[in-house]
Each structure stands twice: as structure tokens, then as C-alpha cells.
Amino acid sequence: MKSAALTIALDIRIADAVYRLGGAATLPQILAEAGINPCKLHDLRRVMRVLTVSGIFTVQQPEMAAEAPGCRHDEAAVYKLTAASRLLVRDKSSTTGQVSPFLSVHLFLTPWRESQMGRCMQAWFRQDQQQPGPSLFALANNAQTIWERAEGDAAAFPxxxxxxxxxxxxxxxxxxxxxxxxxxxxxxxxxxxxxxxxxxxxxxxxxxxxxxxxxxxxxxxxxxxxxxxxxxxxxxxxxxxxxxxxxxxxxxxxxxxxxxxxx
The missing domain is CATH 3.40.50.150 (Vaccinia Virus protein VP39)
Incomplete structure (x- = not known):
């Protein structure tokens, strides 16, 4: 799960989005800055949960009284860069003239990024539509649902x-x-x-x-x-x-x- 979340963070450039927003941002701000459809908010929240538990980002939960009217509690949480997530930032290299350390992370994650599920995750998050669309499982399994896959090939997918x-x-x-x-x-x-x-x-x-x-x-x-x-x-x-x-x-x-x- 950590490798999957890191792959998503790298491919849709979550760390870059937070970096450009001053090092701290809410989920809606990250989605907008990364160019991801707002319908993916709850899925991004799950990814960020893995990344914060892993120490890649930190999260500051808002005071209930400080939340904006009509804003859900999870949408008001602020995610911040850490020393670990700064390794994922590519934008810094253009301003410092140095080779970005994200290249090494990119290399280490290559086996996962080039896997079928890794490619599907990136494509799924980049879907430009108003509804979530097919699930990740369906994208990776020729549009089949879990139930159809289990019924059609119980030996390989028990x-x-x-x-x-x-x-x-x-x-x-x-x-x-x-x-x-x-x-x-x-x-x-x-x-x-x-x-x-x-x-x-x-x-x-x-x-x-x-x-x-x-x-x-x-x-x-x-x-x-x-x-x-x-x-x-x-x-x-x-x-x-x-x-x-x-x-x-x-x-x-x-x-x-x-x-x-x-x-």
C-alpha cells in the first residue's frame, strides 16, 4: 500500500502541488493544483492517509469552529511537506539548478509504476470526467467487476x-x-x-x-x-x-x- 501511494504521489505530482502552494494545502487545493478532477477527492484522501501514516506527509486537523461553512472536516485538513516528501518534489530543481532527488525515488518505484495496476492507477486518477468512472479493478481487468472476475476464473482469482x-x-x-x-x-x-x-x-x-x-x-x-x-x-x-x-x-x-x- 505504501508503494502504491508513493507511486500515485509521484505520478500525479502531489508533492509538487503542495510545494507550489507554499508547503501546506488542503485536499481540494491539491486536486486543483495537480489538475485532478474534484470527483477524485475521497480517493485522494485515502492515498494521503497512507502517506501520512507512513510519515511521507504530515496532516493538521482543523478546529471544528475554524472550518469554512459547507466544508467537510476531511476537506479542511491541511497536509504539509516533510523531509521525505520533499524528495518527491521536481519543481525545486528548476529553481536551484541541481538534479532533483526525486529521480532516485522514481527509479526505485519503477517496477511498481510499470506494473499493470500502477499504470491503471495513474490513468484512473487522470480521468477527466465528472463521475468517478470505472473502478481501478475494472480498468486492470478488462472492465470486469470483482464478481465477474471471480466467477469467470475462480482458480486464478479465488x-x-x-x-x-x-x-x-x-x-x-x-x-x-x-x-x-x-x-x-x-x-x-x-x-x-x-x-x-x-x-x-x-x-x-x-x-x-x-x-x-x-x-x-x-x-x-x-x-x-x-x-x-x-x-x-x-x-x-x-x-x-x-x-x-x-x-x-x-x-x-x-x-x-x-x-x-x-x-
Missing amino acids: FNNAMASDTAFLMPIVLKECGEVFHGLTSIVDVAGGLGGAAATIAAAFPNLKCTVLDLPHVVAKAPSGTNVQYVAGDIFENIPPANAVFLKVRPTPDICPIICLI
Whole structure:
């Protein structure tokens, strides 16, 4: 993730934009100075989060009272250059007459920059359109979504197995740290629960809790038999089986940890 964020910073010249703005700038200012469409603001925020955690930039969060009217909190944060991010600045070389140190960083990042995903990231951020457009994944996979890629080539792209692996790792931690949220429930439906790994773990820990998994028909068709979990084929946007609570386990984006919701 650090290499990916550094590649984006180098290719769309984030450090140069901040440098030209006096060494400190907000996300909207960086977008405007770098010539990036404003619709990419939230994606740039994720990149800058990686770069600030890594120490490449620093960030100063605004006082709530100091925020401009109508300005979101994350849009008012000020990002500043550090000794590390100054190595990414190209504009300094034109004023000092010296060779810019960014050339060495450019060389070290070449393997990532020349990879398929690296090229797609640069092209995606440079898209000049009012809407975000195709995802990075789609750009790198011939316009396929994650689901289409997984269905078409499960051997090379075992997405469902990876999600099952993630569930097997995460659910024991959830039950240990947050198991009290299931107390008092008699029924629960796991929406988009796949083959029922999470529901089966909950059912094993709470034998009196009726656990149901709701997923699309082609997923439920592959569900294991002989378990204490009930499987229902359906669509979350059309109907959800009645239960005390709805269980959601989602990973919105690659840079965000899995989120567990009990509704």
C-alpha cells in the first residue's frame, strides 16, 4: 500500500502541488493544483492517509469552529511537506539548478509504476470526467467487476475462498471481543453471508440462536449440507427474511478493515 501511494504521489505530482502552494494545502487545493478532477477527492484522501501514516506527509486537523461553512472536516485538513516528501518534489530543481532527488525515488518505484495496476492507477486518477468512472479493478481487468472476475476464473482469482479465509480469521475475534451483542437474540440473518462461515461460527457459539444466511441463488446452491444454519436464496434489495437482527460483514475498500454491523 505504501508503494502504491508513493507511486500515485509521484505520478500525479502531489508533492509538487503542495510545494507550489507554499508547503501546506488542503485536499481540494491539491486536486486543483495537480489538475485532478474534484470527483477524485475521497480517493485522494485515502492515498494521503497512507502517506501520512507512513510519515511521507504530515496532516493538521482543523478546529471544528475554524472550518469554512459547507466544508467537510476531511476537506479542511491541511497536509504539509516533510523531509521525505520533499524528495518527491521536481519543481525545486528548476529553481536551484541541481538534479532533483526525486529521480532516485522514481527509479526505485519503477517496477511498481510499470506494473499493470500502477499504470491503471495513474490513468484512473487522470480521468477527466465528472463521475468517478470505472473502478481501478475494472480498468486492470478488462472492465470486469470483482464478481465477474471471480466467477469467470475462480482458480486464478479465488475471491470467494479469500473471503471465507477472512471470515475464519475474523469471527473468533468478533465473538471474543464483542460476543455480548448476540446475547438475548433468538434469530439472526446474515445478509450476503456466502457459504455461511460467519453464521456457522455464531451458531456454534450460541446453539439456541437461529442463524439464517441470505445470498443469491447461485451462491446458496453451493452451500454445505448438514449444518445448523438455514440458507435462503434471495436478493437483499428485494426481501430479507424476518429475524431479531441483521448481520453484515463488509470490506468496503482495500484500505479499510472489515466492518461488522448488527442491525
